[in-house]
Amino acid sequence: AQSVTQPDIHITVSEGASLELRCNYSYGATPYLFWYVQSPGQGLQLLLKYFSGDTLVQGIKGFEAEFKRSQSSFNLRKPSVHWSDAAEYFCAVGAPYGGSQGNLIFGKGTKLSVKP
Amino acid sequence: EAQVTQNPRYLITVTGKKLTVTCSQNMNHEYMSWYRQDPGLGLRQIYYSMNVEVTDKGDVPEGYKVSRKEKRNFPLILESPSPNQTSLYFCASSLSAFRGSPLHFGNGTRLTVT
Numbered sequence: 479a480q481s482v483t484q485p486d487i488h489i490t491v492s493e494g495a496s497l498e499l500r501c502n503y504s505y506g507a508t509p510y511l512f513w514y515v516q517s518p519g520q521g522l523q524l525l526l527k528y529f530s531g532d533t534l535v536q537g538i539k540g541f542e543a544e545f546k547r548s549q550s551s552f553n554l555r556k557p558s559v560h561w562s563d564a565a566e567y568f569c570a571v572g573a574p575y576g577g578s579q580g581n582l583i584f585g586k587g588t589k590l591s592v593k594p
Numbered sequence: 595e596a597q598v599t600q601n602p603r604y605l606i607t608v609t610g611k612k613l614t615v616t617c618s619q620n621m622n623h624e625y626m627s628w629y630r631q632d633p634g635l636g637l638r639q640i641y642y643s644m645n646v647e648v649t650d651k652g653d654v655p656e657g658y659k660v661s662r663k664e665k666r667n668f669p670l671i672l673e674s675p676s677p678n679q680t681s682l683y684f685c686a687s688s689l690s691a692f693r694g695s696p697l698h699f700g701n702g703t704r705l706t707v708t
Contacts, residue, residue, distance in 0.1 A: 510694040519701070520701055520702070521684055521702055522637075522684070522697070572692075586635065587636050
């Protein structure tokens with residue numbers, strides 16, 4: 479069965495430091511991968527997505543993610559974190575069409591705190 | 595503005611009192627879905643709909659009902675709420691159920707059942 483693992487529940491980084499959030503997936507075919515961000519009191523917003531082609535994808539707010547098939551990973555990165563990046567981040571993989579889990583399977587999320 | 599609108603944002607109710615959380619999207623999306631979010635459990639899908647009059651159970655459908663009479667609306671109904679349904683609920687929509695189709699989320703409904 480398809481699954482998504484985000485190994486880090488909570489990460490704290492200093493403002494201006496680099497960030498990497500980990501995501502590992504289990505999927506039998508070429509995955510469709512997404513990163514979403516949830517700011518406090520808000521719904522989830524799409525940061526970026528990977529379907530095929532270049533394995534390094536750029537998203538909004540200065541984020542990027544790299545797909546590594548050999549490691550079944552899709553880690554999210556940002557070179558310099560801003561205080562406004564404090565939020566919860568969710569990795570997701572596209573489920574099979576018409577599957578019982580609908581169209582996306584989510585990881586459990588990583589909460590990012592930013593120190594001044 | 596393209597959006598998914600949920601109402602209400604906050605709801606406190608008592609056990610057994612029927613309630614409906616509304617969800618509407620203005621993007622002409624075919625696919626709509628309800629999730630609940632609980633600490634440590636992430637997002638779990640309750641029900642989804644691939645088009646008008648087509649709905650199906652997600653991972654945690656017990657205690658919930660949905661309907662899809664019009665393309666834009668997908669209300670979530672709790673016929674007899676219980677305290678274990680206290681949660682943060684999100685409605686989402688996408689162009690289709692195709693696995694590459696990104697979801698657009700509403701801002702959530704925080705439900706407390708006492």
